[in-house]
Amino acid sequence: MNIFFFKAVLIFYLAGTLIFLLYLLRQKPFISKIATTFLFSGFVFHTISLTLRYFEAGYIPITNLHEAPSFLAWAIVCLYLIVQFKYKIDVLGSFISPLALILIVISAAFSKEIGPLPSILKSTWLPIHVILAFVGNAIFALAFCAGVMYLIQEYQIKSKRIGSLYYRLPSLKLLDDINHYCLTIGFPLLTLAMISGSIWARFAWGSFWNWDAKEVWTLLTWVFYAVLLHGRINMGWRGKRAAVFAIIGFFAVMFSFLGINTMCSGLHSYER
Amino acid sequence: MDIIVVGLNHKTAPIEMRERLHFPSDAIEEPLKKVTDLSYISEGLILSTCNRVEVIAVTKDPEKGINEVKDFLSFYHNVSKQQLDSCLYSYESYDAVRHIFKVASSLDSMIVGEPQILGQLKDAYSMANKYKTSGLIMHKFFHKAFSVGKKVRTESMIATSAVSISFAAVELAKKIFDDLKDKVVMLIGSGEMSELAARHLMNNGVKEILIANRTHSKAVKLADEFVGRPIVFEDLALFLDQVDIVISSTSSPHYTIGYDDVVRSLKIRKYKPIFLIDIAVPRDIDPRINNIDNVYLYDIDDIQGVVDANIKARREEAKKAERIIEREVDQFDRWLKSLSVVPTIISLKESLEDIRKKEVERTISGLNGNSQLDRELLDNLTSSIINKILHSPLTQLKRQENTRRRDYYIDAIRNLFNLK
Numbered sequence: 001m002n003i004f005f006f007k008a009v010l011i012f013y014l015a016g017t018l019i020f021l022l023y024l025l026r027q028k029p030f031i032s033k034i035a036t037t038f039l040f041s042g043f044v045f046h047t048i049s050l051t052l053r054y055f056e057a058g059y060i061p062i063t064n065l066h067e068a069p070s071f072l073a074w075a076i077v078c079l080y081l082i083v084q085f086k087y088k089i090d091v092l093g094s095f096i097s098p099l100a101l102i103l104i105v106i107s108a109a110f111s112k113e114i115g116p117l118p119s120i121l122k123s124t125w126l127p128i129h130v131i132l133a134f135v136g137n138a139i140f141a142l143a144f145c146a147g148v149m150y151l152i153q154e155y156q157i158k159s160k161r162i163g164s165l166y167y168r169l170p171s172l173k174l175l176d177d178i179n180h181y182c183l184t185i186g187f188p189l190l191t192l193a194m195i196s197g198s199i200w201a202r203f204a205w206g207s208f209w210n211w212d213a214k215e216v217w218t219l220l221t222w223v224f225y226a227v228l229l230h231g232r233i234n235m236g237w238r239g240k241r242a243a244v245f246a247i248i249g250f251f252a253v254m255f256s257f258l259g260i261n262t263m264c265s266g267l268h269s270y271e272r
Numbered sequence: 273m274d275i276i277v278v279g280l281n282h283k284t285a286p287i288e289m290r291e292r293l294h295f296p297s298d299a300i301e302e303p304l305k306k307v308t309d310l311s312y313i314s315e316g317l318i319l320s321t322c323n324r325v326e327v328i329a330v331t332k333d334p335e336k337g338i339n340e341v342k343d344f345l346s347f348y349h350n351v352s353k354q355q356l357d358s359c360l361y362s363y364e365s366y367d368a369v370r371h372i373f374k375v376a377s378s379l380d381s382m383i384v385g386e387p388q389i390l391g392q393l394k395d396a397y398s399m400a401n402k403y404k405t406s407g408l409i410m411h412k413f414f415h416k417a418f419s420v421g422k423k424v425r426t427e428s429m430i431a432t433s434a435v436s437i438s439f440a441a442v443e444l445a446k447k448i449f450d451d452l453k454d455k456v457v458m459l460i461g462s463g464e465m466s467e468l469a470a471r472h473l474m475n476n477g478v479k480e481i482l483i484a485n486r487t488h489s490k491a492v493k494l495a496d497e498f499v500g501r502p503i504v505f506e507d508l509a510l511f512l513d514q515v516d517i518v519i520s521s522t523s524s525p526h527y528t529i530g531y532d533d534v535v536r537s538l539k540i541r542k543y544k545p546i547f548l549i550d551i552a553v554p555r556d557i558d559p560r561i562n563n564i565d566n567v568y569l570y571d572i573d574d575i576q577g578v579v580d581a582n583i584k585a586r587r588e589e590a591k592k593a594e595r596i597i598e599r600e601v602d603q604f605d606r607w608l609k610s611l612s613v614v615p616t617i618i619s620l621k622e623s624l625e626d627i628r629k630k631e632v633e634r635t636i637s638g639l640n641g642n643s644q645l646d647r648e649l650l651d652n653l654t655s656s657i658i659n660k661i662l663h664s665p666l667t668q669l670k671r672q673e674n675t676r677r678r679d680y681y682i683d684a685i686r687n688l689f690n691l692k
Binding site: 153157158160170238 | 429433444446447448449450451539542543544545562565566568570574577578581582585
């Protein structure tokens with residue numbers, strides 16, 4: 001049953017994304033409304049799909065390459081809907097929906113079988129560690145989108161080339177604020193995810209730190225975001241530089257999320 | 273009854289001609305009365321702005337009505353007909369309705385989308401009401417025109433972007449800062465355009481305006497006007513770290529703000545963005561400043577470029593607006609066509625005849641006996657009742673044929689009897 005809803009999610013996110021891309025070309029308010037409706041319906045199906053899968057498997061569905069990207073996509077769309085509801089930045093959907101779509105397509109490419117949970121993962125730390133990490137990742141995804149939007153808008157204003165997006169993209173201040181908020185929420189979440197992970201590792205593997213590839217890469221990402229946070233708070237970093245940092249930071253996040261597991265084997269490898 | 277428009281605008285007539293044909297609003301009663309006194313005109317309205325003069329009227333014969341209005345304009349303003357004919361345009365019925373809807377939507381304006389025209393149209397309409405030169409058709413027509421104007425404004429984005437230098441500057445500031453509430457503005461020098469921009473910024477609620485002028489007394493005077501704070505011209509660079517928006521327009525041949533000034537103050541203000549607007553020619557602000565991160569410098573040509581882009585965007589929106597207008601013109605035209613005596617009488621009679629027949633059938637089916645005889649009796653009786661009842665209203669209606677009240681009668685009949 002969860003697979004049926006998953007397919008619906010795929011179709012609705014695809015439709016939502018295509019309509020949102022159309023919105024970039026033809027900027028009529030009703031187009032973004034339709035797109036948001038599709039995305040929202042997709043999100044409802046997604047929630048159903050994940051819930052069903054949770055009950056079918058008996059554990060939180062984030063342990064393999066089908067489940068993890070799907071869960072992250074869900075978190076990102078959830079975050080988008082909250083932000084959209086509060087700030088009404090229609091055009092944000094055009095940037096964030098392709099991201100959710102890519103994740104859901106990756107998820108679809110992997111086996112959807114529900115396997116038994118490996119004994120090493122049977123722990124109350126699993127949901128704590130993973131949910132902290134995923135929500136953090138979703139927030140960094142939002143910062144990434146705001147960063148891309150900032151760079152486009154900044155380019156238009158700075159170079160005085162007023163394109164059609166100038167009218168629809170929000171102000172530089174708002175985009176920079178989103179970047180800032182995301183960092184101040186995402187960074188503590190990332191930190192907590194790492195702390196909870198190392199406590200769990202102490203119990204499961206016997207040591208707080210195991211020099212696992214994912215651990216190392218995540219530490220690098222953490223340092224990177226720490227530098228950005230320090231720069232923002234103490235050195236007046238803002239605007240373009242902060243936007244570029246948020247974009248690079250998100251690539252690092254995505255690499256540790258998906259890339260590192262497929263390239264090197266280690267303790268964090270997803271189940272196949 | 274038909275609607276006609278005779279007039280000229282900025283596209284068809286030079287300013288000298290528009291000036292000569294102008295009707296000052298404080299002396300509009302006489303021309304309004306003269307227009308409606310013309311033999312073919314039953315209702316009239318005069319719209320006179322700096323870009324257009326139009327007589328909008330209701331007539332029973334468009335061709336003759338238009339000629340009469342043209343003669344009136346030529347006579348009233350003492351302009352020869354040949355001279356006038358080269359500038360005047362005229363529209364009748366469908367085209368006249370479309371034209372006025374376009375005017376109301378600001379599609380026919382010099383600056384497409386400018387908002388004043390709707391207000392001017394409303395003023396013209398209220399003048400016609402005040403001097404009682406408007407009737408049912410004008411009322412319906414103008415209320416429709418106002419709602420079309422509003423609809424176009426809300427459904428297309430025709431009026432969302434700034435098309436003047438000073439507004440474009442404010443809009444850019446909003447795209448950079450979002451909210452201007454806690455922002456500080458520095459006004460350097462004086463000049464119509466820069467003061468206008470400062471005024472728009474003030475209307476958007478900026479916190480403070482600092483004013484610098486080479487002649488300090490001028491700064492003090494301007495500061496009085498803007499409720500701002502005068503600062504010493506030679507020290508203005510020292511204030512840059514407090515300022516978010518700078519508007520400069522001095523006649524100085526040198527830069528009043530240099531590269532290093534901005535770099536230094538930016539550091540003090542922790543790289544919070546600065547938006548500089550240089551309206552002066554030759555320029556007041558070192559153009560290299562635009563290369564600094566979080567600093568945005570626009571000179572007069574740059575802002576003109578934004579204005580041009582906005583105007584282009586408005587033209588695209590205008591196409592959308594025309595589609596909205598086409599729909600509305602159709603609707604209004606149908607209503608206007610329904611307002612004639614003969615078709616109204618026909619459909620009224622048909623409607624009553626329908627009722628009569630249905631009731632006769634019902635009664636017959638309830639009676640036994642000689643139905644053929646009954647039917648003849650009933651038909652005669654009911655038909656004569658209807659004719660008797662209709663006699664007086666129809667004679668009244670025909671008697672009103674050539675008066676302005678006629679339209680009210682027809683409209684009332686159509687509404688009361690629910691005629692399509």
